[in-house]
Amino acid sequence: MRKQSFTVVYSYVWEVSFANHYKFTKCGKMINGRTGRELKQKLNGYTKGYNIESKFYSIKSLRTHLIRIQKIEVPF
Numbered sequence: 605m606r607k608q609s610f611t612v613v614y615s616y617v618w619e620v621s622f623a624n625h626y627k628f629t630k631c632g633k634m635i636n637g638r639t640g641r642e643l644k645q646k647l648n649g650y651t652k653g654y655n656i657e658s659k660f661y662s663i664k665s666l667r668t669h670l671i672r673i674q675k676i677e678v679p680f
Contacts, residue, residue, distance in 0.1 A: 618670045623656055628670070 618628040625637040634643040634654055643654050653662040
């Protein structure tokens with residue numbers, strides 16, 4: 605029996621300023637760049653957000669910490 609595998613490629617658009625390895629994709633998913641895992645959106649009371657380094661950040665507070673990822677010129 606053969607094992608089947610597939611690869612998913614995400615393009616990052618935003619990164620969190622205080623934790624550069626956490627990135628947002630074009631489709632709105634938050635991904636840990638070190639492990640490659642998707643972070644699940646949490647609900648704390650009525651507030652939506654994410655647990656980043658064991659601390660809860662609401663989406664509203666995260667927006668002030670987002671930095672657009674700059675395009676890098678590659679010579680080839």
